Amino acid sequence: MGRVEDEWLWGWDLTPGIVSVWAVPDGRAFVWRRLPGTRALQRDDVRFRPWLLLASLGDLEHLGARLRPDSEGEAPGRVTWQELDGEGALRFVVRAADGSALAAAVLQGASRRLGRRIGRLRDLGPAAALELPPEEQYLVASGRTYFRELEFDDLRRMQIDLETTGLDPAHHRIFLIALRHPDGRVEILEARGDDDAAEAALVGALCDRVRAADPDVIENHNLHGFDLPFLARRAQALGVPLVLGRAGAPGLRRRPAARGARLPGDEADPMRRARYTVPGRELIDSMDAVRRYDFAARDLPGHGLKAVARHFGLADAAREQVAGARIWQTWTSDPERVRRYAAADVEEAAALARLLGGAAFGLARMAPRRYERLADAGSATGVLDPLLVRAYLRAGAALPAHAPGDGTSHSGAALHLFASGVAHRVVKADVASLYPSLMREYRIGPARDRLGVMLALVDRLVEQRLAAKARARAATPGSPERHADEALSAAMKIVVNSAYGYLGAVGLTRFADVHAANEVTRRGREVLALLCKELAGRGVTLLEADTDGVYFAVPDHFDESDERRVIAEVAALLPSRVQLEFDGRYAAMLSHEPKNYALKPHHGPLLLRGVAFRSSRAEPFGERFLRSALGELLRGDIAGVQRVYIETVTALRRRAVATADVTSRVRLTKTPAEYLAARANRRELAYEAAIQSGLSAWSVGDRIHVYRGSGGRACRLARDDDDGGDDDVSRDRRADPTRDYDVDYYVRLLRDTFAARLQRALTPETFAAVFADPEQPSLFASSLATARPILTVLLDPLREPPPDERGATAGDPSAPSF
DNA sequence: TTGTCGCGGGG
DNA sequence: GTGTACGCGACAA
Numbered sequence: 001m002g003r004v005e006d007e008w009l010w011g012w013d014l015t016p017g018i019v020s021v022w023a024v025p026d027g028r029a030f031v032w033r034r035l036p037g038t039r040a041l042q043r044d045d046v047r048f049r050p051w052l053l054l055a056s057l058g059d060l061e062h063l064g065a066r067l068r069p070d071s072e073g074e075a076p077g078r079v080t081w082q083e084l085d086g087e088g089a090l091r092f093v094v095r096a097a098d099g100s101a102l103a104a105a106v107l108q109g110a111s112r113r114l115g116r117r118i119g120r121l122r123d124l125g126p127a128a129a130l131e132l133p134p135e136e137q138y139l140v141a142s143g144r145t146y147f148r149e150l151e152f153d154d155l156r157r158m159q160i161d162l163e164t165t166g167l168d169p170a171h172h173r174i175f176l177i178a179l180r181h182p183d184g185r186v187e188i189l190e191a192r193g194d195d196d197a198a199e200a201a202l203v204g205a206l207c208d209r210v211r212a213a214d215p216d217v218i219e220n221h222n223l224h225g226f227d228l229p230f231l232a233r234r235a236q237a238l239g240v241p242l243v244l245g246r247a248g249a250p251g252l253r254r255r256p257a258a259r260g261a262r263l264p265g266d267e268a269d270p271m272r273r274a275r276y277t278v279p280g281r282e283l284i285d286s287m288d289a290v291r292r293y294d295f296a297a298r299d300l301p302g303h304g305l306k307a308v309a310r311h312f313g314l315a316d317a318a319r320e321q322v323a324g325a326r327i328w329q330t331w332t333s334d335p336e337r338v339r340r341y342a343a344a345d346v347e348e349a350a351a352l353a354r355l356l357g358g359a360a361f362g363l364a365r366m367a368p369r370r371y372e373r374l375a376d377a378g379s380a381t382g383v384l385d386p387l388l389v390r391a392y393l394r395a396g397a398a399l400p401a402h403a404p405g406d407g408t409s410h411s412g413a414a415l416h417l418f419a420s421g422v423a424h425r426v427v428k429a430d431v432a433s434l435y436p437s438l439m440r441e442y443r444i445g446p447a448r449d450r451l452g453v454m455l456a457l458v459d460r461l462v463e464q465r466l467a468a469k470a471r472a473r474a475a476t477p478g479s480p481e482r483h484a485d486e487a488l489s490a491a492m493k494i495v496v497n498s499a500y501g502y503l504g505a506v507g508l509t510r511f512a513d514v515h516a517a518n519e520v521t522r523r524g525r526e527v528l529a530l531l532c533k534e535l536a537g538r539g540v541t542l543l544e545a546d547t548d549g550v551y552f553a554v555p556d557h558f559d560e561s562d563e564r565r566v567i568a569e570v571a572a573l574l575p576s577r578v579q580l581e582f583d584g585r586y587a588a589m590l591s592h593e594p595k596n597y598a599l600k601p602h603h604g605p606l607l608l609r610g611v612a613f614r615s616s617r618a619e620p621f622g623e624r625f626l627r628s629a630l631g632e633l634l635r636g637d638i639a640g641v642q643r644v645y646i647e648t649v650t651a652l653r654r655r656a657v658a659t660a661d662v663t664s665r666v667r668l669t670k671t672p673a674e675y676l677a678a679r680a681n682r683r684e685l686a687y688e689a690a691i692q693s694g695l696s697a698w699s700v701g702d703r704i705h706v707y708r709g710s711g712g713r714a715c716r717l718a719r720d721d722d723d724g725g726d727d728d729v730s731r732d733r734r735a736d737p738t739r740d741y742d743v744d745y746y747v748r749l750l751r752d753t754f755a756a757r758l759q760r761a762l763t764p765e766t767f768a769a770v771f772a773d774p775e776q777p778s779l780f781a782s783s784l785a786t787a788r789p790i791l792t793v794l795l796d797p798l799r800e801p802p803p804d805e806r807g808a809t810a811g812d813p814s815a816p817s818f
Numbered sequence: 819t820t821g822t823c824g825c826g827g828g829g
Numbered sequence: 830g831t832g833t834a835c836g837c838g839a840c841a842a
Contacts, residue, residue: 122830162828162829163829164828164829165829166829167829168829172829220828221827221828222827222828223828225827225828226827226828226829230828230829257830274830287826287827287828294835295833295834295835298835298836302826302827303826304826304827304828305827305828322829323829324828325829326829327829328829378832378833378834379833380832380833380834381830381832381833382832382833497834498833498834500834501832501834504834505833505834508831508832509832610836611836611837666838667825667838667839669838669839669840
């Protein structure tokens with residue numbers, strides 16, 4: 001590929017070491033760089049010429065002779081223009097020494113033309129004007145990007161974590177701040193007292209430490225969602241300045257951000273959200289990296305710091321744990337414990353930010369935006385679009401503006417359930433990056449992208465992703481390097497896949513093209529149908545196919561090489577860029593409903609997928625029953641399923657199940673006042689339980705554990721991990737002597753909710769026999785030793801090829817079984 | 819039951 | 830900046 005395409009992806013100015021950029025509309029840009037070799041920090045104060053794109057020069061005609069073509073050169077007070085080539089609404093670049101004056105001139109002309117006051121360029125609409133933030137104007141025009149010739153570990157990174165008396169900065173205070181310095185040293189700052197002066201001194205100490213350590217990057221988990229807004233509110237309330245930046249006026253500044261925190265005190269527009277920014281440093285929230293990672297990987301138990309750190313093996317086994325709701329209280333009785341807890345938080349945040357931060361770091365070397373913006377950007381409008389804009393301007397080509405669709409609706413992917421019930425010897429095959437591969441194979445790009453930039457970018461990004469995957473495979477399993485390459489690969493996959501989402505986002509993205517998007521999904525359905533048909537023709541039993549992958553069962557005489565051979569044979573029939581891959585093999589699978597199944601690997605624990613098998617509020621006894629019963633079922637031991645069921649029923653009846661195991665964790669979404677107002681009409685278990693337990697005040701969003709007591713009473717169990725008030729704190733650490741739950745209710749729940757998930761795997765007679773009441777044995781009980789799970793074929797891929805249309809084709813569940 | 823909306827997190 | 834493209838629970842209809 002040529003040099004021009006390289007510039008589209010990477011920019012063209014090779015200035016190394018940029019770690020932060022701050023630009024202001026008057027044409028000054030401050031560029032902080034770490035110099036190659038020494039890594040010493042240097043600030044370059046440079047000038048750039050602010051610019052914006054317009055559909056017409058009409059609104060600037062009032063400038064008269066001060067409006068000149070670029071070719072006549074710059075002069076004080078002069079606005080210059082350049083006309084871009086080709087089709088495209090945004091066809092004039094206008095430039096001036098001062099961006100504010102430039103925008104004001106356009107607004108003045110537009111107000112005069114429209115006969116009403118226009119206050120912001122945005123109000124002219126995206127087809128009339130495009131103005132980027134000053135830093136992005138600078139980066140787009142200069143062709144520079146962050147981090148050239150730097151490694152992630154060359155950054156000076158500091159982590160800060162606040163400990164507060166509660167979640168609401170209007171009522172609660174900061175009492176401790178944990179800092180992890182760039183050299184790895186952890187420092188704990190504490191308020192000396194519980195008054196304004198002590199808290200103000202603590203905030204001041206934080207600013208002193210940050211300025212002294214002078215980090216390029218400040219990180220924490222949920223930094224933008226909690227620490228920064230809390231800090232800003234407290235500093236405002238206390239009247240202390242927040243001098244955290246490297247230059248300019250003190251104070252955090254807000255920037256609008258779709259994924260930021262809701263603005264406090266701005267209930268007028270609940271959609272308005274903000275993040276914080278500061279000159280010279282990048283504010284990075286590791287939760288953004290976690291979300292981005294999990295979007296592709298989908299293997300995290302949650303996105304909280306502790307859960308993620310544990311998942312990645314970053315947490316010390318002896319890590320201090322304190323439930324959020326108990327931190328302030330613990331501080332008053334055992335401060336050393338809170339110090340250890342806060343220190344562990346910054347250590348884990350640092351490790352996590354390093355582990356998953358590679359993706360955004362990599363993006364910042366390509367796209368003309370600040371690192372902190374790329375860390376939280378959406379990939380379509382946040383990464384791809386800036387790359388496209390830069391490429392068009394580099395080529396001197398006019399840019400299309402957002403256009404409404406022509407009414408064509410967007411068609412989706414294929415989803416087929418071929419069989420339900422239990423299958424053995426199950427194989428999963430899938431196409432790597434199906435949609436981008438189809439775009440590349442058939443050269444499907446936006447009709448208005450006449451330079452072919454998107455396809456060139458997708459080609460590049462796919463190649464880079466394959467390289468990252470190869471590096472990950474070559475690295476030691478479980479090593480940080482491997483994790484980093486996997487995260488980078490996952491992020492590139494998101495960006496590459498966003499090319500398809502970008503196509504389909506009619507009216508929202510500049511080059512949207514629903515016809516191209518539909519062509520991609522049509523080709524995708526075609527590929528899936530072809531590979532299903534070809535697999536079925538080779539003697540395997542199809543189970544489920546979804547978008548780009550298929551589960552199937554192979555005959556008893558197949559070994560793994562046969563499985564791989566069949567996949568390779570079918571892969572050879574597909575277009576060259578569409579690569580069908582072996583994705584896994586399993587001893588057995590319960591196919592329940594589309595996207596709902598249980599897999600038994602040859603080694604290791606069961607994998608459960610879909611709402612039917614994973615529900616956050618499922619009672620633990622039911623989850624445990626379901627896991628054990630599925631284990632027995634997938635081993636083919638139906639008598640074993642019955643045994644597990646009888647054990648569970650018996651344990652409930654003997655009250656051998658702990659109360660905690662029949663509770664579900666629920667969120668309280670109404671305020672006490674709201675619930676009390678509606679209570680006469682409808683009583684709800686969770687709130688009744690809260691009230692009955694003596695919890696009279698709770699906050700919306702609090703989670704508590706509730707269960708149904710004998711006689712249908714609503715009961716609450718106070719536990720360490722709930723948010724209930726500070727009452728009855730220690731109840732759960734005592735024994736559980738009462739076990740006053742409603743046995744009949746939980747037996748019914750076991751049968752109707754949990755056992756029902758196994759229905760597809762058994763004949764109606766067997767199901768009735770297995771889940772008969774153990775105290776009233778069924779007539780069929782004796783036959784269970786020889787009973788086998790069943791598989792019901794719903795759709796024959798050879799005789800009735802899947803219809804080429806959107807949505808599930810689940811077939812007729814009452815079809816005959818064998 | 820089915821559609822729509824909002825959340826995920828932090829102390 | 831007003832789009833995440835998910836998965837799930839709460840709530841209204």
